Amino acid sequence: GLLFFATFFIPYVKIITALFLQKVLGLMNYLVVRMHHLPLFxxxxxxxxxxxxxxxxxIILSLISFSVYKEKRLLFIALFGLIILLTGRVWQEYTRNSQQIFTVYDIPGHSAVSFVSSRHGLLLQPVDSLNFCMHIKNNWCREGVADTGSMQASSGAVLLSGHLYLQSYFAQFNSMPLAFVRSGGDMPRGSRALKIKYLVLSGGFRLNISALQNAYIFDELIFDSSISEYRRKKWEDECERLHIRYYDVAASGAFVKKLAG
Structure with a gap:
């Protein structure tokens, strides 16, 4: 690539360089495709x-320098760096096996909630492929998620190897109780308020925040990104008056809660 930019002003040389670069890139793509079928690749x-x-x-620069200057200290530096890198990766893999993460993503106009348990990731609502790649996929790659899935929040099930219980608008993730209010119908039927840790509010809800206080006892209210700006500002003002702790993913980014495994 650098050779091409260094010779672009030379009429015939730049053509030869461009053709050579094209062949090299084609060969690299071919090798990657072929190697993808190898075991464990x-x-x-x-x-x-x-x-x-x-x-x-x-590490790479140290190895290249060692091949040129033949100095042992450069090889030792490369090996020491490799040991540090591998040790960090091993520790990362170990911690991932016990990770428990609850996330409310900021995807404008959409409600997106995920649970990660060890190497398993679950979305409560399906997300289209574009938004998944832009907002969720890279995050799950960093967390080492290998097994993914999605389901409707209204389903009732025990999921993620028993770490998540989901029933209608209520969820229990390990020891953390949650509720998801998508409309006025997502309210407890009994006369007693339901005690939870976090309450996730979506744009389909049309009542006042005070109505939530009558139905739930919660530590923090989370506004997801499906709420319109007008309604979000209105509810935030009401939370200020009622001294309710809240988190707005549209303004502050994704809400991430990591639990002890």
Whole structure:
């Protein structure tokens, strides 16, 4: 690539360079496609943090320098960096096996809630492929999610190897009780208020916040991104008057709660 930009002003050389670059890129794509069919080879769901990328480049530069200058200390630096990188990856894989993460995503005009337990990820509502790739997929790759799925929040089931119980508008994720209010019908039928940790409110709800206080006892109210700006501002003002703690994903980004595994 650099050779092409260095010779672009030379009439015939730039054509030869461009053709050579095209052939090299074609060969690289061909090799990746062929190698994808090899056992244990994967090109999907690979995620490296910025420190890992920097460390990887340092290892590569150290190995290249060692091949040129033949200095043992450069080889030791590369090996030491490799040990650090592998140790970090092993620890990351270990912690992922016990991770428990509840997330309310910021996808404008949509309600998107996910639960991650170990390597399993579950969306309460299906999300179209474009929004999934833009807002959720990379995040799940960083969390090492390998098994994914989605379902309607109205379904009743025990999911994620027993870590999630879902029944209508109520969910129990490990020891954390939650409720999802999508409309005025998502309210407890009894006379006693339901005690929960978080209450996720969607745009289909049309009542006042005070109505939620009569039905739920909650620590924090979460406004998802399906709520219109007008209604969100109105509810936020009401929360301020009622001294209710709230979180707005449209203004503050995704709400992420990590639980002890």
């Amino acid at each position: 994967s090109t999907k769901n690979i995620s490296l943090s910025i420190p890992e990328v920097i460390l990887l480049y340092c």
